[in-house]
Amino acid sequence: MSGVRVLVGTRKGAFVLSSDGKRDKWDVSGPHFPGWEIYHVKGSPADPDRLYASQTSGWFGQVIQRSDDGGGTWAPVGNEFSYEGTPGTHQWYDGTPHPWEFARVWHLEPSLDDPETVYAGVEDAGLFRSTDGGQHWQELPGLRGHGSGPSWQPGAGGMCLHTIILDPSSPGRIFAAISAAGAFRSDDAGQTWRPVNRGLHSKGIPDPAAEVGHCVHRIAMHPSRPSVLYMQKHWDVMRSDDAGESWREVSGDLPTDFGFPIDVHAHEPDTVYVVPITSDSHHFPPEGKLRVYRSRTGGDEWEPLTSGLPQEHCYVNVLRDAMAVDSLEECGIYFGTTGGQVYASADAGDTWAPIVRDLPAVLSVEVQTLP
Amino acid sequence: MIRVILPAHLRALARVAGEVHLDVAGQVTQCAVLDALEARYPMLRGTIRDHRSGKRRAFVRFFACQQDLSHEPPEAPLPEAVASGAEPYLIVGAMAGG
Secondary structure, X not given: OOEEEEEEEEOOEEEEEEEEOOOOOOEEEEEEOOOOEEEEEEEOOOXXXXXXXXXXXXXXXXXXXXXXXXXXXXXXXXXXOOOOOOOOEEEOOOXXXXXXXXXXXXXXXXXXXXXXXXXXXXXXXXXXXXXXXOOOOEEOOOOOOOOOHHHOOOEOOEOEEEEEEEOOOOOOOEEEEEEOOEEEEEOXXXXXXXXXXXXOOOXXXXXXXXXXXXXXXXXXXXXXXXXXXXXXXXXXEEEEOOOOOOOEEOOOOOOOOEOOOEEEOOOOOOOXXXXXXXXXXXXXXXXXXXXXXXXXXXXXOOEEEOOOOOOOOOOOOOOOEOEEEOOOOOOOEEEXXXXXXXXXXXXXXXXXXXXXXXOOOEEEEEEEEEO | OEXXXXXXXHHHHHOOOOOEEEOOOOOOEHHHHHHHHHHHXXXXXXXXXXXOOOOEOOOEEEEXXXXXXXXXXXXXXXXXXXXXXXXOEEEEEOOOOO
């Protein structure tokens, strides 16, 4: 029987949550790497036993862990992330030039077809790639070097490259998103890049329609329709129908269009999920009610999903990498909170139940659908 | 034989329990001890000092013989008691974070 494996990164370790296809009884494994911040754990689409994890510490820096048995055992691999050439500067919070300095890996994106190849999005924003299972990392410097890099500024959480999307239908097309620079696209496997932010409007920057400078929180794509992208921006939920060439707002009737994660139903490319958060100064849900909002129309029209989620006194946040979907026949949706809950829905969001309630603050959630 | 005591997180990463014992040829300096440590346990590279510059990470400290050696030059000789194995060389995660 098919099953799922939910990979959870937290402030104090990683957890692996496993279930069969019914998704009602769960085995909880962890904490792996206890005491370390685990920004992201993700499995290879080409080999579900191959997992990569980003393990970080303010004291001891970056470690990359790799598992070849689905998270049963792990081994550290390469952790040297050196920017190509002279790193140069970006803007600091006060507008002064600040040298590019590696801080941590926010996101690991394994290749769609080669378990040995994996991309890493890092802070300060840059994109790295390993082709030997994580042993060695090389920067793809065309992103930082395409021209606008010196004008990038960090968001409140740091200047992180947090989203990497590999287009399954166009080998060589990669999307990346950076807070607070915006979205970028490469059509040549990461060698050259250009900003793809036309249509974004951000009131918090001097030119609200600038080519770069937007605080993009997350981008999602459905693999069957890769020209359509959905974006949760700092404020505004956006949609592109032309692979990022232009964007339009689809926040519609959401109670607030601030938030972090966004994801797409595994089988319905027009079904999209977000978690509205009150504001950038109140990082908790409106009215103390934890509600996932679902659009079945590709945006604009949204419905609250509340069954099984706390509807009073709930003041957690859901971070940008902390939502994922499985691809079982009835699509499962998962998200983790800064309060340590991981919620699952086995019916596309209609009803929810916690898998675990008391983990450390959840930084990331990924799901593997197993044969 | 040099005795090195790692902080708990790095013991877990290197999968060692208790002290690490290293043989260091030539003059026993902090740099030589760290070189030997990283050669034995490559997974520790980058966690104590920078890969390329060799600069100590900000929240890592080096103690021995009741002294803070963190700001000593990497090539300065360590105390004879460390070189002889009478006293351990401690790599410490600084108290920080409240």
